[in-house]
Amino acid sequence: MFVDSHCHLDFPEYANQVPTLLERMKAARVTHAMCISVDMPDFPNVLALAEAYENLFATVGTHPDYEDTPEPTEDQLVELANHPKILAIGETGLDYYRIGDRTYAQMEWQRERFRTHIRAAKRANKPLIIHTRSASEDTIRILKEEGANQVAGVMHCFTETWDVAQAAMELGFYISFSGIVTFKNAKELQETCKKVPLDRMLIETDAPFLAPIPHRGKTNEPAWVSHVGEFIANLRGISVEEVAQATTHNFKTLFKAPI
Template identity: 65%
Template structure:
């Protein structure tokens, strides 16, 4: 069985076809999915999905790409995370790719999420793009890792170097690979995936984005996380069943979710 450790099935393009999305998951042995929050106004939709479907979990957080949205406080995140189906804080982190200017607000938002993670004991879902150095630095300064008494978490949709992956893993974080790893031009990322131990790996879709080969260019969906697992198995030269079991075990070990 497979688990999509990061998706956005509350986004309209997937939410409006939920029966088909869930049916495709079942057909492809995708037993669970984690629907990830990107802002507070839409959080009720995320939570509602998790409450409605036993095999869907949720997170609470505000994405770094959202400058014009209500800013969360530590107390806000702790309060909203106090629910059995909320298994993580995020997605949070830093993104210097799309936004310019003084991004101190982004760094402060990241710190707030890390503090909420420490307060709740729930792991972080971290997004980093063109900001790896600051991301790792703030994680260390705020004690995000299990090595400093934090809850750890996952570096989602990983596209950084092996050095960044190793720094995160040293703090007790998992590395999650999306459909990007299946792209023909993703040779550097594939080398990272080859080096990351299965024991520290998760798989995801980040749907509705980043559909894996052979569906690249189409709207992504959780069912297609199986293609990420298939690619990783081929890349590492191990049985597909081994990738499926290990990434599933990793998910439950990290998020403490009920199977």
């Protein structure tokens, strides 16, 4: 019924717990989940989960927040993406939130990494998983400059404005809502969620982070993406089934997922 389009089941919070998590997914009618890569050293663990469980998929990429880590090359990303369980490139993007006392020019390494991922995605013909925080203008600009519309992708854990959502959708990207949309102080995001067409929407947990209400503050898990879907249905005044069908169809369409 539901698909969690973004989670991190290889993280230490879930050590030896994956079979239990999958059982809870089943009980919550969450049929599949995408395990997201954040750096190259840990990528084998992400891929291993996808290979071990039929209803898990994976991505390959290096998160923009991971500065002191081996830099992926375009060729490396393309080669690793050539695996039937790897459905996307990322997560990648820009994150200026913790820029600190560094200058804009000193963040060029992050923009170059982003461009590498986009170019790899085009060569591999795989969509992109985009992370953007305090950097939406540069994120959209680089997506345009690099021709990311050729493969499109998803703006994951979306917290930006409606204008940013529109700009992303014009490039063919989907907008993914996490547990943040259920938070009481997320009024602006909720208004954006009302406007995003159902055929451009995904849902996710970003587990182990950002557990939705009523579990806020706990370690998140894929089963709880159902709460995100239920909240959006109530927010938009439509049935839960309609949200579930649309977001699952969108996941299958965007990622060419065998589900």
